[in-house]
Amino acid sequence: MRSIDPKSLSKHFEAVDVEQRWDRTWQESGVYHYDADRTRNETFVVDTPPPTASGSLHIGHVFSYTQADVVVRYKRMTGMNIFYPMGWDDNGLPTERRVQNYFHIRCDPNTPYQEGMTFEQASSKVRKKPATLVSRPNFIEACYDLIKEDESEFSVLWHRMGLAVDWRQEYQTIDEHCRRTAQRSFRDLFDKDHVYTSDAPTMWDVDFQCAVAQAEVEDREVPGAFHKIEFAVEGEDTSFVIATTRPELLAGCVGVTAHPEDERFKSLFGKRAITPLFNAPVPIFPSEMADPEKGTGILMVCTFGDQTDVQWWREEGLALRQIIGLQGRFIPVDFAEAPFESLDVAKANAAYAEIEGKNIKQAQKRIVEMLGEAEHSATGNGPPLQEEPEQISHAVKFFEKGDRPLELLPTRQWFCRLLDKKAEMIAKGEQITWHPPYMFARYRDWTENLSLDWCLSRQRYFGVPIPVWYPLTADGEPDYDKPLVAKAEDMPVDPTTDVPDGYEEVQRGQPGGFTGDSDIFDTWFTSSMTPQISSHWGENDDRHANLFPADMRPQAHDIIRTWAFYTIAKAMLHEDKVPWHNALISGWILDPDRKKMSKSKGNVTTPLPLIEKYTADAARYWAASARLGSDTAFDENIFKIGKRLVTKLFNASKFVLAQQGQVQPITQELDLAFVAKLKTLVEDSTKNYDAYQYAHALQDTESFFWTHFTDTYLELAKVRARAFEDGATGDEAAASGSAVASLRLGLSVLLRLFAPVLPYITEEVWSWAYADEFAPEGDAIARSIHATSWPSGSDFAEIAAPADAASFDTAVAALAAINRAKADAEVSMGRDVEQLRLAASVETLRILGGISKDVLGAARVAAHEFETKDSLEAGTFEVVNIVFAPKPEKHKKD
RNA sequence: AGGCACGUAGCUCAGGGGUUUAGAGCACCGCCUUGACAUGGCGGGGGUCGGCGGUUCAAUUCCGCCCGUGCCUACCA
Numbered sequence: 001m002r003s004i005d006p007k008s009l010s011k012h013f014e015a016v017d018v019e020q021r022w023d024r025t026w027q028e029s030g031v032y033h034y035d036a037d038r039t040r041n042e043t044f045v046v047d048t049p050p051p052t053a054s055g056s057l058h059i060g061h062v063f064s065y066t067q068a069d070v071v072v073r074y075k076r077m078t079g080m081n082i083f084y085p086m087g088w089d090d091n092g093l094p095t096e097r098r099v100q101n102y103f104h105i106r107c108d109p110n111t112p113y114q115e116g117m118t119f120e121q122a123s124s125k126v127r128k129k130p131a132t133l134v135s136r137p138n139f140i141e142a143c144y145d146l147i148k149e150d151e152s153e154f155s156v157l158w159h160r161m162g163l164a165v166d167w168r169q170e171y172q173t174i175d176e177h178c179r180r181t182a183q184r185s186f187r188d189l190f191d192k193d194h195v196y197t198s199d200a201p202t203m204w205d206v207d208f209q210c211a212v213a214q215a216e217v218e219d220r221e222v223p224g225a226f227h228k229i230e231f232a233v234e235g236e237d238t239s240f241v242i243a244t245t246r247p248e249l250l251a252g253c254v255g256v257t258a259h260p261e262d263e264r265f266k267s268l269f270g271k272r273a274i275t276p277l278f279n280a281p282v283p284i285f286p287s288e289m290a291d292p293e294k295g296t297g298i299l300m301v302c303t304f305g306d307q308t309d310v311q312w313w314r315e316e317g318l319a320l321r322q323i324i325g326l327q328g329r330f331i332p333v334d335f336a337e338a339p340f341e342s343l344d345v346a347k348a349n350a351a352y353a354e355i356e357g358k359n360i361k362q363a364q365k366r367i368v369e370m371l372g373e374a375e376h377s378a379t380g381n382g383p384p385l386q387e388e389p390e391q392i393s394h395a396v397k398f399f400e401k402g403d404r405p406l407e408l409l410p411t412r413q414w415f416c417r418l419l420d421k422k423a424e425m426i427a428k429g430e431q432i433t434w435h436p437p438y439m440f441a442r443y444r445d446w447t448e449n450l451s452l453d454w455c456l457s458r459q460r461y462f463g464v465p466i467p468v469w470y471p472l473t474a475d476g477e478p479d480y481d482k483p484l485v486a487k488a489e490d491m492p493v494d495p496t497t498d499v500p501d502g503y504e505e506v507q508r509g510q511p512g513g514f515t516g517d518s519d520i521f522d523t524w525f526t527s528s529m530t531p532q533i534s535s536h537w538g539e540n541d542d543r544h545a546n547l548f549p550a551d552m553r554p555q556a557h558d559i560i561r562t563w564a565f566y567t568i569a570k571a572m573l574h575e576d577k578v579p580w581h582n583a584l585i586s587g588w589i590l591d592p593d594r595k596k597m598s599k600s601k602g603n604v605t606t607p608l609p610l611i612e613k614y615t616a617d618a619a620r621y622w623a624a625s626a627r628l629g630s631d632t633a634f635d636e637n638i639f640k641i642g643k644r645l646v647t648k649l650f651n652a653s654k655f656v657l658a659q660q661g662q663v664q665p666i667t668q669e670l671d672l673a674f675v676a677k678l679k680t681l682v683e684d685s686t687k688n689y690d691a692y693q694y695a696h697a698l699q700d701t702e703s704f705f706w707t708h709f710t711d712t713y714l715e716l717a718k719v720r721a722r723a724f725e726d727g728a729t730g731d732e733a734a735a736s737g738s739a740v741a742s743l744r745l746g747l748s749v750l751l752r753l754f755a756p757v758l759p760y761i762t763e764e765v766w767s768w769a770y771a772d773e774f775a776p777e778g779d780a781i782a783r784s785i786h787a788t789s790w791p792s793g794s795d796f797a798e799i800a801a802p803a804d805a806a807s808f809d810t811a812v813a814a815l816a817a818i819n820r821a822k823a824d825a826e827v828s829m830g831r832d833v834e835q836l837r838l839a840a841s842v843e844t845l846r847i848l849g850g851i852s853k854d855v856l857g858a859a860r861v862a863a864h865e866f867e868t869k870d871s872l873e874a875g876t877f878e879v880v881n882i883v884f885a886p887k888p889e890k891h892k893k894d
Numbered sequence: 895a896g897g898c899a900c901g902u903a904g905c906u907c908a909g910g911g912g913u914u915u916a917g918a919g920c921a922c923c924g925c926c927u928u929g930a931c932a933u934g935g936c937g938g939g940g941g942u943c944g945g946c947g948g949u950u951c952a953a954u955u956c957c958g959c960c961c962g963u964g965c966c967u968a969c970c971a
Contacts, residue, residue: 006930013933224970244971257971290971299971306970394970405970441898445967557965594964625907630899631964635906637920640933644919647933655930699908703918714930722929816936823925823937830928830935860928 001744002769006658009768013650015615018764023159029780031787032164034083040546044080046072047531047550047580048165049563050087050173053150054098058597059605059634060556061154062161064586066623067694068554069163071584073756074689076164077790083547085169085534086158090147091178091463092523093208093401098150099143099462106131107139107461109518114138119145136461136496143462147172157607161616162759164786171533173526174462179492181533182526183467185570186456189416190485194573195456197414197480201303201310202455204409205399206328206360211413213455213522215562218400225389228296229371231256232274232378234281239379240265240273241386243295245394247371248364249302251278251333251352254318258298260286265298275300276384277367277376278348280341285316304408307451324407330355330363351376360404412480414466414519416454418569422447428568431578435692436629439557439585443568446561454566456522463520467493469500476511484514488538528566531579550580557585557629584692587631594633605634617758618642624698624757645702646761649754652710653765656747661724663744664737666799668720669850671742673808674713675799677704678749682791685753694756701753709746712812717743719857744769749791759786804847810875811851814838817877818859825884832885833861839869839878 026032034043046068051061076082100106104122113135119142134142151172158165171178189195203212227247232239242256256273258265265284272281282300289308290299301312303320312318319339325331333340333356335348342348351370355363370376371385378384396405418425425447434440457466467486470478484500486493495516499505507513529537535547549571555563564583571579590596591603598604611619621642626632666675681704688697721739728736748770755762766785775782782788802808818836822829836859840848845866848855856864867880 011931219967219969222970226971242971246970295971297971301971308971395968396970436899438898442966445897449967561966588965590964627907633906635920637906641919644933648931651931651934653930658930696908699918703908706918710931711935715935718930819936826925828926828928828936830926 001663002772003660004654004657004768006654009654013615013647013761013764015617015646015760016612019160019162019616019760022760022763023162025780026162026164026784026786027159027167029784031781031784032082032084032166034166034169035081036543036546038081042079042081043083043546044072044075044552045083045534045547045550045580046085047534047553047567048085048087049555050089050171050527050530051154052094053088053090053147053154054095056599056604057153057157057606058589059607059610060589060597061157062607062611062619063589063623063626063632064554064556065158065163066161066620067586067626067628068552068584069161070620070624070694070756071552071554071689071692072164073759073786074694074790076786077752077755077788079789082164082166083169083534083550084165085171086163086165086167087171087173087530087533088147088151088154089173089523089527090143090151091172091174091520091526093210093458093460095143095147096139096460096462097401099139099146100131102146103142104131105134105139105142107136108133109136109461111135111138117141139461144174147174160608160611161620164759169534173523173533174464176492177536178526178529178533179464180539181529181537182464182521183486183491183493184488184538185525185529185532185574186467186521187485187488187491188574190483192573195414195416197412197483199410199412199480201313201408201410202413203397203399203406204326204411205402205404206324206326206407207402207404208399208460209326210459211411211455211457212399212402212406213524214450214452215454215524215565216400217397217406219395220398221393222396222405223391224394224396225391226295227368227371227389228386229276229300230377230379230381230384230386231276231300233268233284234272234274236271238268239381240268240298241296242298242300244300244305245392246302246305246364248330248355248360248367249305249323250275250300250367250371251280251330251348251355252302252304252321252323253278253280253282253300254303254321255282255301255312255316256284256298257287257290257301257312258284259290259292260288262290262292262297274343274378276378277351277370278335279343279378280335280348281343283316283318287312303410306408310408320410322410324360324409326409326411328404328407329357329359332356360407414456414468416456416569416573418454419450419452421569421572422450424572425565425569428572428578432568432580433582435582435584436627439560439583439629442557442560443564446565454522454569456525457517457519458522459518460520463523464492464526465494465496466517466519466521467491467495468517469495469503469514470517472509472511472513472515474511476509478515483517524562524566527563528570531567531571532574537574548575549578552582552584553580554584554586556588558588560585582692585629587626587629590631590633592633592635594631597634610636610639614639614643615646615760617646617760620757620759621645621698624694627695628692645705646758648706648710649751649758649761649765652705652714653747653751653768655714656743657765657769659721659725659740659743661721661733661736661740663741664734666738666741666745668735668738668742668854669802669804669807670713670716670811670854671738672800672802673804673811673851674708674717674742674746675796676802676805677708677808678746679793679796682749682753682795686790686792689756697753698757701750705750705754708808709750712815713746713808714743716811716815716851716854716858720854745795749795751785752788752791755785755788803850806847806875807851810844810847811855813875814840814848814852814855814877815858817879818855818861818882821879821882822884825882827884827887830860831887833859833882834863834885835881835883836861836864836879837867837881838864839867839872839880840876841870841872841874842868844872844874844876
């Protein structure tokens, strides 16, 4: 047995040193390494969220990543072979935006490549000038430069937090391996006919000039106005009034509809309406989708104002009159030519000239002005605009990262068919165990409500290229019906520089030649493959079989509809499997006012200063205290409590391991009773951890540590434990050894129960003595508490049950009664008691008999009497009479 | 408008397959330097467990309704 000299240890726990020292040791020893030789059953596979490297670091990262880490550390202690990778999600728009701002550059595909171009953070002076235009390859190089820096910043934090990551498994979603995996995924989906290209109305962000998928759309409540506009009916003297919030789309009006049962408009169906301002004749048709209660009950259909317009356009075979261009400005059109049409072409073109080139806001203003003028009426009844627009507030779809409402513009995009697989997707979701279970409802709701196939292509630069070329016809037009998809063995490819099979580079852009698709994938197309990226799907079948599906996917609830959804979709489409068996859904950290933390609000809490102040273990304690799934207001107080726990562990450990008495069999009633309680704690904690209820386990362990260990057992066993040092022999020495053994067992078990949450302090204490006892010298992995067995029945195998289950609580109650008497008398707990008379029921006194020596010793009672008082409840004591020794003279310690 | 979650001490949160005086930490009050720890210890005050009904011998715990908060989905004429 090894005991320590407390004087050899620092007075306080020096967290910063200890954290850096142990992180280095762990990395060097390889305690986190995945062992590819062990079987799937012995392996626990984590599909780690790759953080968006360009995103700002905040305390929420510490929160969710720690929760996963706690589970991982537990699993390792139960003997599992852990696969815990780390990736960086660096491709896509967030990186592009950051690079644009940081270097003050813009990507311009028409600018020639410049060899050896370097970039510097833009000064405020440089920022005042227009951004430098750089070629696409130069821009991509700039992105690579910056993500390297961003990723190292995260890496520093992960190390500091002690994440038990196997850094050999690191990946970037933009690296070659990930690009290849994403492109192979596309190839597989193409071969299985799950993807298609189509030139169709798609949600489009006019600022980013990029297509957007349903999952990236969010509704925002914005002010708007109902405009009531009078339309004429062709060949009749009647008219009707539609209501619209988008009068600027009038030039793109292709139809008018009302509910088939609406008596007001029934007579109009089949006739043509004439739009004001442009005098365009458009069909009037009935539709169940028109709501007689809304607006005026009759409405105009434009290409395209909203998703219903798209539907009407398709179902009714309406004309496509596109008036808004990709940049969000009104494009030139001619009412003399199809698809445009007007009964008064000159007038229509003149009106349109007023808005051509304008953006949506400007155009709306001008159109409304013109609608207020009688000359633009289609009926001759005066101004088409019937009354002052009615101001309303309504929900409008925005790209989640965008600033202007999305437009529906016809563009060619690649899509993945999902709408026909909703039921299958939900069935897959049901096969996954969600923690907490109600998070499955989020997934189900989203899947059920899905209304569009997944738009895969993005008109951006920094991402995985879509591995497709198109043959050019003799006219030089791309033949989109015959896409040339790269072969898996050639991937990754960049169609803008690589050449498809059977063609030469000189044929690029030539009639009869080919053209490469210049789009990249939606970022989620790649990050939805993280389990397969880690398992080397398609490249190493053995590894894939061992690592896929993963066991656990930790992530936050806001990306259920994106990351979780798409990952489930991919696993299903590729291999008809679930991607993982457990989804661990964490909540968000809100600011103390329960508002979401965001950079723009300026309420982001950064983690490192908190770690410096309270220790990494305390930060982990904070994270591990929270229930899964629920959002939690940031409360620094929890860090404080965590630090207190770390300090207490340090001090209690110092005391326990400093005991010089020999370890003897555990035989004393108090010790047996303590061990029995400890055993129950181990059983409960194990159950909780197995159910991913780490917060519960932590709470139980913490509570046990304070109330059963440091505050009570330690105090009760202290005198006896020290008896050996004070010269005890024979039975007394054996009893002393029993105390020392239980103290050491208790600490050993508690340290291991705390280890997943508090890796640093537990490892530090473990190294003082237990490492030598549990593992041979030189075996750095085995000496780590994190590679030591989770406590279990075998730790208690040879220890008898106590004579009386109530012994421990009885001892605690007796000591507390005496302490209360001391507190009432306002004397210190350390004051000697000359004489004590303690009352309890006969049964309670009987139980006390087995442990009274420890109680009286801890309370420093010199002489005592017991009194039977059956009116007292079982397990309670009353101090009938107590005489304290005089307060000792103050003497200097030697 | 639907769905989900939550509403327990001043604050942050546990808990609860019904049963004696409902828990923790922080904060507050009183006391104590005791040989692991003042980054400590002992003791104390503080809650009609959101409201109303129902089931039951018994509900804070189960059920229904309502109110409040948050999130998800829908809502663009």
